[in-house]
Amino acid sequence: MIKFKNSEITSENIYKKRRSFIKSIGLGASSLAMSTIPFVNKSLANERDKLTSYKDITTYNNYYEFGTSKSDPHRNSQIFKTTPWEIAIEGEVEKPIKLSMEEISEMFVSEERIYRLRCVEGWSMVIPWMGFSLSELLLKVIPTNKAKFVEFESVYDPEQMKGQRYPVLNWPYKEGLRIDEAMHPLTTVVTGLYGKKLPNQNGAPLRIFIPWKYGFKSAKAIVKIKFVEKMPTSSWMWASPREYGFYSNVNPNVAHPRWSQATERIIGEGVWAPRVKTLMFNGYGDEVASLYSGMDLKKNY
């Protein structure tokens, strides 16, 4: 695991100043400066895409392994041990591999990726993640021709994760993607946020993030990635198949039985800020809509 010295960590203020500086030197220069950072220019163009504060991102979490209340993960995850950590890539592959976090941080370069996060509960954030495309990691193995889906498995450690001592969900947490979704460049392996090492409450040491799907699809603290033939049953599908489908793409036109998906509340905007309209595929339609052409997204929710 990379150890960060305190001096190496950019404070949120400097971080934001740096951004506004990059912005202020003009579009030409800024797109040059950020050409290595995908999708960022578009994000900065819009006022609703103002970065959510580091405090809100790290204290308002759904991470039931550490408790069901939003403030629990921050409170209960501080002593969680993320070293040593190993990720197994197995299942329908020719040669399964195991990678340590050290090996992963040597093999792949994390870059800044600013994405919107839309929770199924109807709120959203904008998060400057650090990470790389999952496809880079998956290319380290050769899937057999049976492989159709990828299943993610989060860590199971009820000693350290007290939420797992209760049958809140079907532990360990499982999620899944179709292989083409997993290979899409937007599907990210996250190793940090705000230029810092990923905090425990956000899924350290390694999680995935799929910006066009509801937040729960992005499994945290991953220990296993498995290529499989049949569509995996995620923990939430298992808990309530009527409410949580396999795809779970952000879709303002398909209502969840409990939350309106037409609009969302932006975290950090205060009591008087109105809800804003939710965008199809969370605003990433240009990039991902083609993955679902010809599919009835009302049925495949």
Add this chain to the structure above:
Amino acid sequence: MRSYSKIIVFFLSLWPIYLITYQIVFNQLGPEPVDRIINHFGEWTLIFIFLTLSMTPLRKITKSLEWIKFRRMLGLFAFFYASVHMLSYVGLDYRFDFEPLINDVLKKKFIFIGFSAWLLLIPLAVTSSEKMVRLLKQNWKKIHRLIYIIGIFGVLHYIWLSKTIFFKPLIFLILLIILLLFRIKITKSASKI
């Protein structure tokens, strides 16, 4: 003495208002303030329904009639907090935009049942006065038994809106069951006599 205790209970019952005012003034509502406010009043509504429901058992247990005189006030506070709860949802969250709201009431069972519970509270609040008790005679008791249904609806509302029953909704459910079990016991022992 009697009037003092009522005044004390009245000001204690305003606790949720002090609490939320403090949180608003000192910016302690957290990242999702609107949600926080709605949930705050929702939870306190349930607590006040439970407090109202616990007066009769307390009378039986302590063999003191003192408790009953708070029942009306606590019940009215439950109605008050339920109304603030609903108003903050309608006004603060949806900005009185009635089209999605009507859609919510009809399509989402947790909102439907929560709204029904609030509607059922209205006749109880209206008939809460001493005058009404005398006017309605035995019917008053029948009408006010609605509180059991309201309690059940309220807890179902909470369970259905939560992603999982663990742990708060479960605690509320257990409390409700205990309070309702007292009723069965009471009516049984009453029928024996």
